[in-house]
Amino acid sequence: MEVLIMQPAFGEISVSDFFYRHRELAGFSNPSRATYMVIREAVENSLDACEEAGILPNIKVSLSYTGDELCHLRVEDNGPGVPPSEVPFAFGKFLYGSKFGVRQSRGVFGLGITMALLYSQVTSGRPARIIVSNGGDIFEVKLRIDIEKNMPLVEGKKRLANMEEWHGSIVELYFKGDYPRAEKRIMEYFKLTSIASPHAEIAFTDPAGDQHLFRRSVEKAPKQPVETLPHPHGVDAEMLRRLLKRSEGKSLLSFMVKSFQRVGYATARKFLESAGFSPHQPTSTLTNDDVLELLDAMRKYSFPPPDARCLSPIGEDALRDAIMRIFEPEFVAVCERPPSVYLGHPFIVEVAVAYGCKGIEGEIVLYRFANRVPLIYDAHSDVSMNVLRRFNWGSYLHVRPQATAVFTHICSTRIPFKTAGKECIADPPEVEREIELALKECCRRLKTHLTGRVSVEERGRRFNAYKKYLPKIAQFASELAGRKNAPNVSLILERILEGKN
Amino acid sequence: MEVLIMQPAFGEISVSDFFYRHRELAGFSNPSRATYMVIREAVENSLDACEEAGILPNIKVSLSYTGDELCHLRVEDNGPGVPPSEVPFAFGKFLYGSKFGVRQSRGVFGLGITMALLYSQVTSGRPARIIVSNGGDIFEVKLRIDIEKNMPLVEGKKRLANMEEWHGSIVELYFKGDYPRAEKRIMEYFKLTSIASPHAEIAFTDPAGDQHLFRRSVEKAPKQPVETLPHPHGVDAEMLRRLLKRSEGKSLLSFMVKSFQRVGYATARKFLESAGFSPHQPTSTLTNDDVLELLDAMRKYSFPPPDARCLSPIGEDALRDAIMRIFEPEFVAVCERPPSVYLGHPFIVEVAVAYGCKGIEGEIVLYRFANRVPLIYDAHSDVSMNVLRRFNWGSYLHVRPQATAVFTHICSTRIPFKTAGKECIADPPEVEREIELALKECCRRLKTHLTGRVSVEERGRRFNAYKKYLPKIAQFASELAGRKNAPNVSLILERILEGKN
Structure with missing residues (x-):
């Protein structure tokens, strides 16, 4: 083939290289916002880890300056501790994590804490230090990211004795930050986190050395949201194809029941018949057009609403x-x-x-x-x-x-x-x-x-008027009637005060 | 090691799976906005392709409905045509592309058109159809994305004779859209594109069959921005490390001159000496701390400002x-x-x-x-x-x-x-x-x-006053002086009108 017009060169970059080039997309747009983001990603990682293990979170955050613009962050939690063999990947590889299921969790992108490490590395040039333990030995890892390859680079490992049965994770990072400009937002973040996660205790030591303690106000970890199957209305062509691939050899009936929430045998049978599919047809015989037809039918069929047990509102x-x-x-x-x-x-x-x-x-x-x-x-x-x-x-x-x-x-x-x-x-x-x-x-x-408040005010106003004039009216009426003693009005006044009048 | 606390399962997802799960991040948050995004990504891909080849863009866009919500988009350009061997990757793989250099271009993320294909695939279940030619044979490819693996899946290929020496690319996609709700934005997009790229001609046929033609108003393609080296103030620890890796065996002096823009031998020598480095030190001998010191020195040194020839303003x-x-x-x-x-x-x-x-x-x-x-x-x-x-x-x-x-x-x-x-x-x-x-x-x-306009108005007001009173004053003065004929004031009035008075 003759090339008639010059064409450009093509190439590929890794997902870490993508986020390295476009860190604004992940919120790291300037040193002030990055300071907030680094803290937030580490704290949320810790909160999620504790809650998944049913532990009441105790999180210690401290931020200090080690140079003009160079900040040092240390975040410690009392969670289950990331397994030492998983540390390099969980922290040093993008889109690797434990939060990809159908379930409510704070982190969902598999990039938060890794993005914090990346930002730290490119602005400070220093590796991150991660310390973990599940209650047994303590493991310390010094970690960099090979950004061009999206792979973790372990720079040093240590194993230490754990005398106090400590468990949890510690993350230490250096990064270019601007605390003064981020301070207001960071304090707001902690205050609001304490509202949304009242079962967590967070202690924050700021660069001036002042400690801010956000106390726990609920002594019970929230019910851990359960992981569920997808709802038939929550899938698209891609998801349906994946689910079908995983159910090869099954009948459509069994596929529907095993792959989706809120679909029992009766519902599945009724749905498949209404959609013109045989419940006994093997999933492997579906053509491309069959899949699209099945999807279309699923969208239009009225299934019971999704199970909300996978959600954890504050209450x-x-x-x-x-x-x-x-x-x-x-x-x-x-x-x-x-x-x-x-x-x-x-x-x-x-x-x-x-x-x-x-x-x-x-x-x-x-x-x-x-x-x-x-x-x-x-x-x-x-x-x-x-x-x-x-x-x-x-x-x-x-x-x-x-x-x-x-x-x-x-x-x-x-x-x-x-x-x-x-x-x-x-x-x-x-x-x-x-x-x-x-x-x-x-x-x-x-x-x-507010209406109630108005009515209390109104009642008070009326009471004062009665209190002032009622005795005079009583006395005047008594005199008119030729009586010597005016009747006692205090009983009437009491009834007015109680709002019975 | 004894596992004392239950820990979660870890796993990895591909970058395409990431964007499949979080398509809102790329702007595909609902059918209306997605309609705009699909059109925009295809049009910008075409504009970039034409401009890179120095071709005045002629772009034909047509959108129609093939079902209740199912749209069909066809975008044709007269660009150089993506090479057929590159079509599957350029369109069907995330973070693969030709736009990763230091240069101004519309697309920068390497995911725009692939995101459009992904959205099309998951909402319609149908493959994309891509047709390309560089003026030789025409190639047609039917393409899907293996989203779990971030790899293109070619579903069909054809090679056709090209009788008219046509060159360019055609992209055809089906997707779930909502044109009525997106119409205003889409028309605004075309109108504004015609302002920012006045050298492009775009014809848009809307679902009602009406054609909207946005004519070319400049007959010259803009100067193609040149690709440049990074500026010393534009690199961070990561970039510096990469550049050093690519210069192994060189001296620091030659590294500085060859790796950065606006750094000649004199500047490089002066900078290195001021930073305490020997110009002849081989880059391979730099320790980790040396690299950070070099970076710090680069930030503080006053290099000439970046070259703006890599930019292409509208003018x-x-x-x-x-x-x-x-x-x-x-x-x-x-x-x-x-x-x-x-x-x-x-x-x-x-x-x-x-x-x-x-x-x-x-x-x-x-x-x-x-x-x-x-x-x-x-x-x-x-x-x-x-x-x-x-x-x-x-x-x-x-x-x-x-x-x-x-x-x-x-x-x-x-x-x-x-x-x-x-x-x-x-x-x-x-x-x-x-x-x-x-x-x-x-x-x-x-x-x-606006001031000029005010002064024109003011002058008009004055002229009208003079025009009305000057002849009367002239006549009155003549009579007073006993003259028979009043002098001709038209000359004076003319001068006032011309603003000389």
């Missing part, structure tokens, strides 16, 4: 308590919506409206959470902000509330994040609708509270 | 003409800033303010571009929006302008996008500052125009 009581503790508002209205579905993924929305908060300037402040993680940056394009922007407070409260904090929490097996930095949620209409409904419910509750 | 004239053609404003002020640098990456900012535009409702509308690509979504968190939000129009124009469009274009070898969907630019302070300076300059020019 109305825990959320209210945590908000009362941290924001000390006059009143909190909390609403947890029943489970709902977008694209086959179950999700639960929780909204709280805290009225008359201490330390809130201006009218309304929005705090967002997703799978118990506070979202600090990029609020402008978030689904909750969209709902809030067009929400008509007047029609619920007659006025726009003052010093009010709105909290939104979305938990799902699949949060539709807009960015790999996990700061901003996209807006499937189903999610938008649930947030709006929850917000309305909170407003109704807040209104009842 | 003030082309930008003004295109805006006049499309928005028909009363006046356009355009400002191209001189090249600047953030983190060692050169960039150029162009801003235009078009006053009194047709078809603009409200006060000020922002249109954003990056490397000649219009950015349609997620304006809220963009750096240009941040600048605009706090910009004090009053101090430049006395009033906020009406029916005004602000255009910002940033071109760089590395645009700091916040999302892989390439819609929103992060805000390094250097970029923010340049946008603000350009906007101020445009405002000054607009002010001069």
Whole structure:
């Protein structure tokens, strides 16, 4: 073949090289935001590790400066400890991890902590230090990433005796940071983490050496969300193909029952017959067009709604308590919506409206959470902000509330994040609708509270009027009637005070 | 080792599986936005291919419905045609491409068109059809992606005779779309593309069969940006390590000169001596700490600023003409800033303010571009929006302008996008500052125009007064002086009209 026009050279890069070139995508856009991201990724890794093992998290974070811009971070948890043989890959390889199942978890991308290591390496040139133990010997690993190959490079290993049966993980990183500019966001992150994970205790030592302790307010680890099968409405052509490949040799009936949640034999049989498939047809005989037809039929068939046991909302009581503790508002209205579905993924929305908060300037402040993680940056394009922007407070409260904090929490097996930095949620209409409904419910509750307050004030006003004039009226009436002693009005006044009048 | 606490299972996923699970990250968050994204990725692929080969782009786009929600897209260009042997990888493998150099290009992630194929495959279940030719035989490939492995799967190949010496690429995809909801954005995308790439001709046939033609207004392809070496201020520890690895056996002096732009032998020698390195030291003898010291010294040394020849701004004239053609404003002020640098990456900012535009409702509308690509979504968190939000129009124009469009274009070898969907630019302070300076300059020019307009009006007012009273004054004065004929005032009036008075 004759080449008539010059064509460019082609090549391939690794996924780590991709994120090295485009670290803004993962939220590491400048030293200030990177400081927040590094802390956040390490803390969330620790929280997830503890919760998966059913351990109440104790997390110690300390940040210090070792140079002009060079920060040193140390994060220690009391989790189960990553197995030493897994440390290089779990920390030093992108898209390697333990969080790829259908289940709610903080980390979902398999790149958070590895991204922190990468940022550390390219800005400080130094390896990360990881220390782990499951209660037996302690293992220390010095780790770099071969970014061009997306492979971990172990620079040193040590095995130490564990005299105190310590278990957990310690991550130590050097990186180019800017704490002063990130301080406000980082403190907000810890405060909100303490609301979304009230069972965790976090101690943060800042570069000035001051310790900030975020105490545990719930003494029980949340029910660990269970991993589930996908829902028939939650699969696409690709997923269906994969599931079929794993069920080779089975009948369609058994495939449906074993591959999906909420599909029993009766449902599966009814569905397959309505879709024109024989329940006994082996999956291996399906043609490409059959697969698409099956998918189309699954979309249109009305299966029972997805199982929400794989979700772990904060809960109305825990959320209210945590908000009362941290924001000390006059009143909190909390609403947890029943489970709902977008694209086959179950999700639960929780909204709280805290009225008359201490330390809130201006009218309304929005705090967002997703799978118990506070979202600090990029609020402008978030689904909750969209709902809030067009929400008509007047029609619920007659006025726009003052010093009010709105909290939104979305938990799902699949949060539709807009960015790999996990700061901003996209807006499937189903999610938008649930947030709006929850917000309305909170407003109704807040209104009842405010109306109640008005009626107490009104009653007080009336009581004062009666108290002033009733004795005079009684005396005047007595005189008119020629009686010597006016009747005792205190009984009437008491009844008015009790609101029985 | 005794396992004391249960630990989770670990595993790995491919980069294609990652983007399959998190397609929102690449902008494919719902059928409406995905419709826009699929079109955009295909069009930009075509524009880049044509420009790299120095060809004036002719691009034909047609979108139709083949079912309720199933769209069919066909995009044809007159580019050099991807080599047939490269088609499977260039289209069907993530992070494989021809755009990884230090140079300005529309596509930078190596995932745009592959993401479009992936979205097509998972929502339609059908393979993509790619047709290419460089002017010789025509090759047709039916392509799927093995998403679990990030590998292309060729489903069929054909070789056809090319009677008309056609060259270019054709991409055909089926996908779940929502054109009605995306229509406004898609039309805006084409309109703005026609402003940023006035040398391209694009014909778009919409699902109703209507053809929209965006004509070429510049008959010359833009100067192709050259690929350059990195600037010493643009490298980090990782990049420096890679460059050193590629220069094994060389002296530090030769390494500096051959690896970086703007570093000649004199500069290199002066720099190395000031940093305490011998110019003759072989690169292979550098220890880890040496590398960090060298990096630190490079950051602090004042090298000449980066070469901006690798950038291709639209240009003030082309930008003004295109805006006049499309928005028909009363006046356009355009400002191209001189090249600047953030983190060692050169960039150029162009801003235009078009006053009194047709078809603009409200006060000020922002249109954003990056490397000649219009950015349609997620304006809220963009750096240009941040600048605009706090910009004090009053101090430049006395009033906020009406029916005004602000255009910002940033071109760089590395645009700091916040999302892989390439819609929103992060805000390094250097970029923010340049946008603000350009906007101020445009405002000054607009002010001069508006002041000029005021003075024309003022002159007219004065002329009318003179025209009315001067003849009467002349007549009155003549009568007073006892003259019979009043002098001719038309000469004076003419001079006033010409503004000489």
